[in-house]
Amino acid sequence: MSAQGPKKSEKVETCDVRVIHLERVAQARDEAISDREAERLSLTYKALGDPTRLKMVMALAGGEMCVCDLAAFLGLTESAISHHLRRLKDLALVKSRRDGQILYYSLDDQHVSRILKIGLEHIRE
Incomplete structure (x- = not known):
């Protein structure tokens, strides 16, 4: 994918003959994430999918x-920012700390930084 958007494939390629590779299917089932993990990961990417x-x-x-x-920074109301931060915090993407009357937000952990870095590397290829 380029920075301009996704590449468009002219035609979806498929096999010429239908064969199920049972060992690979079994391996995929053994390594599959749970429905709960899939839902949580999906919610995380949906949250990050909002510009x-x-x-x-x-x-x-x-x-x-x-x-x-x-x-x-974003030219939005503090109310709008708080709404977005609540969603990000619920998904453990950001955390907060209070210093007197100021509430500071930061990334929850290094995993979030790595997700962002890998995503940027991917689109900049």
Whole structure:
């Protein structure tokens, strides 16, 4: 995929003959994630699929920011930012810490940074 968008395939390629490779199917079943894990991962990617939330998470990859900072950065209301942060926090993508009257947000852990880095590497190929 390029930075301009997904590549369009002219034709979907399929096998010329129908053969099921039972060993590979069994291996895939053994290694499959649970329905609960699939749902959670899907929700995580849906959350990151929103351009505003993605920009927020990318900004937080550079260091912690408060709601006011994120609102100024994105040109949105603090209420809108708080709504997005609540969703990201529920999915353990961001965490918060209070310093007096200021509530700072940051990425929850290094896994989130790695997801972002790998995604950027993929689209920049």
